[in-house]
Amino acid sequence: MKNILITGRPGVGKSTLIRCVVEGLRERGYTALGGFYTLEIKDSGVRKGFEIHTLDGRRGILAHVDVESPLRLGKYGIDLEGFERVALPGLEDAIKRGLTIIIDEIGYMELKSLGA
Numbered sequence: 001m002k003n004i005l006i007t008g009r010p011g012v013g014k015s016t017l018i019r020c021v022v023e024g025l026r027e028r029g030y031t032a033l034g035g036f037y038t039l040e041i042k043d044s045g046v047r048k049g050f051e052i053h054t055l056d057g058r059r060g061i062l063a064h065v066d067v068e069s070p071l072r073l074g075k076y077g078i079d080l081e082g083f084e085r086v087a088l089p090g091l092e093d094a095i096k097r098g099l100t101i102i103i104d105e106i107g108y109m110e111l112k113s114l115g116a
Helices: 014-027 080-097
Strands: 033-043 046-054 059-064 076-078 100-103
Touching: 014 033, 014 100, 033 059, 033 080, 046 080, 059 080, 080 100
Parallel strands: 033 100
Antiparallel strands: 033 046, 046 059, 059 076
């Protein structure tokens, strides 16, 4: 088993790279993928939060300025239940099925989940 970790400062393109790798793998016929990536939610060019997208097609809010939550990262309220409802089932299924797992973000928000 190999692990590849991509690190860098916010906004340098880590999530974009991950999405490009996933798209490239799928274009080449490799579909045994599971996991998730995140996207910024922007309004008029201003970041308002983060959305989570699973490789099996589910979506949910990870954090947003409008989320009321005791768990916060700066101005963002963390939607822990949304993360656990969307991301964790896909990860658990991918592990059981022996798929290649893609995880975009192992950070403060994700680590608040007991299931992560």
